[in-house]
Amino acid sequence: MAQTSTTSLNADRRARELAALADGEVVDLLVVGLGVTGAGVALDAASRGLSVAAVDAHDIAFGTSRWSSKLVHGGLRYLAGGDVAIAYECARERGILMERTAPHLARPLPVLLPLGPYVSSGLARRHRVGIAAGDALRAAAGTASATLPRARRLTVEQTLRYASGLRRDGLRGGHLHWDGQLEDDARLVVTIARTAAGLGAKILTRCRVTALAGDGGQIRDELGGTELTIRARSVVNAAGVWAGQLVDGVTLRPSRGSHIVLRRERLSGLDAELTLPVGGLTRFVFAVPQATGLVYVGITDEPVDGPIDDVPQAPESDIAYLLDALGSAMAEPVRRDDVVGAYAGLRPLLDDGQGHTADVSRRHAVLTSRDGVVTVVGGKLTTYRKMAEDGVDAALRRHGLAAGPSRTRRLPLVGAPVGPTSGGRTGGVRTGGARTGGVRTDRAAEERLVRRYGTEAAAVAALSERDPSLLQPITPSVDITGAECVWAIEHEGALDADDVLDRRTRIGLVASDRAAALPGVEAIITGAGAGG
Ligand SMILES: Cc1cc2nc3c(=O)[nH]c(=O)nc-3n(C[C@H](O)[C@H](O)[C@H](O)COP(=O)(O)OP(=O)(O)OC[C@H]3O[C@@H](n4cnc5c(N)ncnc54)[C@H](O)[C@@H]3O)c2cc1C
Numbered sequence: 001m002a003q004t005s006t007t008s009l010n011a012d013r014r015a016r017e018l019a020a021l022a023d024g025e026v027v028d029l030l031v032v033g034l035g036v037t038g039a040g041v042a043l044d045a046a047s048r049g050l051s052v053a054a055v056d057a058h059d060i061a062f063g064t065s066r067w068s069s070k071l072v073h074g075g076l077r078y079l080a081g082g083d084v085a086i087a088y089e090c091a092r093e094r095g096i097l098m099e100r101t102a103p104h105l106a107r108p109l110p111v112l113l114p115l116g117p118y119v120s121s122g123l124a125r126r127h128r129v130g131i132a133a134g135d136a137l138r139a140a141a142g143t144a145s146a147t148l149p150r151a152r153r154l155t156v157e158q159t160l161r162y163a164s165g166l167r168r169d170g171l172r173g174g175h176l177h178w179d180g181q182l183e184d185d186a187r188l189v190v191t192i193a194r195t196a197a198g199l200g201a202k203i204l205t206r207c208r209v210t211a212l213a214g215d216g217g218q219i220r221d222e223l224g225g226t227e228l229t230i231r232a233r234s235v236v237n238a239a240g241v242w243a244g245q246l247v248d249g250v251t252l253r254p255s256r257g258s259h260i261v262l263r264r265e266r267l268s269g270l271d272a273e274l275t276l277p278v279g280g281l282t283r284f285v286f287a288v289p290q291a292t293g294l295v296y297v298g299i300t301d302e303p304v305d306g307p308i309d310d311v312p313q314a315p316e317s318d319i320a321y322l323l324d325a326l327g328s329a330m331a332e333p334v335r336r337d338d339v340v341g342a343y344a345g346l347r348p349l350l351d352d353g354q355g356h357t358a359d360v361s362r363r364h365a366v367l368t369s370r371d372g373v374v375t376v377v378g379g380k381l382t383t384y385r386k387m388a389e390d391g392v393d394a395a396l397r398r399h400g401l402a403a404g405p406s407r408t409r410r411l412p413l414v415g416a417p418v419g420p421t422s423g424g425r426t427g428g429v430r431t432g433g434a435r436t437g438g439v440r441t442d443r444a445a446e447e448r449l450v451r452r453y454g455t456e457a458a459a460v461a462a463l464s465e466r467d468p469s470l471l472q473p474i475t476p477s478v479d480i481t482g483a484e485c486v487w488a489i490e491h492e493g494a495l496d497a498d499d500v501l502d503r504r505t506r507i508g509l510v511a512s513d514r515a516a517a518l519p520g521v522e523a524i525i526t527g528a529g530a531g532g
Contacts, residue, residue: 007198009493017202022228027051030232035065038238039192040388046199048403057208061186067345072180080281095143104454109181110272117170131177151177164269186503212246214372234395237375241346254346258314259298261341285325314342341510415454475516480505
């Protein structure tokens with residue numbers, strides 16, 4: 001029998017909570033969508049003492065939230081565009097995430113702009129001013145320089161220490177600044193949802209909203225096939241690019257952003273995010289090394305018309321564009337057969353109804369329909385907390401509900417050490433030398449668990465007391481262990497192999513790894529009975 005806590009999500013809890021709602025329980029707030037926005041809204045409301053049901057048609061982090069660049073932006077791009085207010089909001093939220101609410105999931109990332117022939121001296125000068133302004137913004141936002149060190153100019157030799165595979169001809173040195181990097185975007189969303197669950201929120205996946213009004217929604221249970229009504233005193237629509245399908249007057253025209261996935265060996269010697277300007281100081285192609293041994297290279301920006309796919313695909317034209325841009329800076333070209341995976345996500349662009357679009361991927365919008373549904377759309381992963389606060393404030397105002405102010409600024413997410421931290425290491429988490437929860441593990445494996453689970457690392461490792469083989473990787477080409485798959489099912493709400501492979505772990509980003517891991521994950525699901 002698995003040990004569960006109030007933050008544990010699993011099939012049994014889902015069934016119980018769905019039954020209570022079907023029996024007529026009325027909640028203060030119904031939230032549609034369990035991306036970062038909806039999970040954030042659920043947490044904000046639950047932490048103010050409201051009763052919450054948050055539903056997703058598929059799974060936690062099924063939509064855009066798992067297809068991001070996995071960065072916690074300080075808003076440098078917006079600063080370059082002259083939008084100081086948005087840049088400040090990003091810098092402040094980045095600091096809250098890295099130092100207080102999720103230091104275990106976000107860490108400092110060196111960002112390198114090599115000064116090669118593709119960077120004019122004018123552009124280099126403006127970039128230098130920009131990163132200095134970014135430093136000032138960090139300080140103004142109250143983030144310590146121990147968390148994000150100051151920007152500096154690098155010599156050619158220092159530049160090559162961060163990226164030894166760069167073309168050397170014409171290289172004049174580099175600029176280095178620091179930003180935040182997430183362990184993984186879907187992991188952040190699951191962690192926010194579990195934190196909300198710990199405060200009593202009902203987190204219900206495979207529940208599709210088929211009709212929505214200011215006092216609740218019609219839900220189809222995609223597992224059981226039954227229909228039910230969830231009655232609520234207020235409603236927030238956080239369905240991302242699908243938000244317009246639920247509320248009249250909200251029209252979105254998405255834009256696709258693609259990434260390719262490379263093995264780190266292919267860009268060996270890359271120890272920083274490599275950024276290459278492709279459009280002044282507001283458009284870059286970048287390569288971000290991951291602790292998993294992969295590198296994500298992004299990003300494109302292409303309008304998408306017509307039906308919105310559940311899972312958008314990166315077309316060959318996007319892949320070729322990214323390979324070209326990266327290849328222009330590297331000594332050895334990167335080839336199509338070096339690409340082991342590709343993914344695409346959709347940015348929400350709000351259509352103003354007169355053929356124009358407004359880019360709410362940088363500034364979030366809170367819109368209230370005539371019957372009182374509050375739609376929160378746009379923004380960034382980085383600013384999810386503020387978006388959630390604004391959305392809940394609007395819902396409370398519209399429906400005359402009483403609750404205190406938002407508390408999330410100081411609320412650690414599940415796994416975060418309690419109390420402020422700086423330095424972005426593992427948030428001061430310790431699992432006790434070479435032993436983790438009484439189970440002997442090697443140091444690298446232990447550090448990896450702490451990086452992904454924070455203070456819960458010991459509990460994940462302790463699952464191997466049931467079966468020592470659970471501490472082995474689920475397949476030799478990845479480092480995810482069987483214990484992590486069991487944890488995903490018993491505590492993180494994974495209901496099937498897709499949830500485990502594509503969202504709780506990101507094994508699915510490399511198709512060959514996914515195929516190799518599938519039998520092991522399926523065996524664990526059968527063995528675990530997918531219950532709690
Ligand atoms: C390519 C790309 C890269 C990005 N990189 C970054 C980055 O590095 N850092 C950063 O801060 N931001 C980044 N962003 C922005 C960020 O990813 C998004 O702003 C954010 O993830 C949007 O989250 P969301 O919750 O609003 O939408 P989503 O994550 O799309 O969530 C919406 C959810 O609603 C559910 N849903 C839809 N219809 C229904 C229905 N009828 N019933 C029930 N549920 C429903 C869906 O299943 C989905 O899970 C990036 C965006 C893109 C496109």
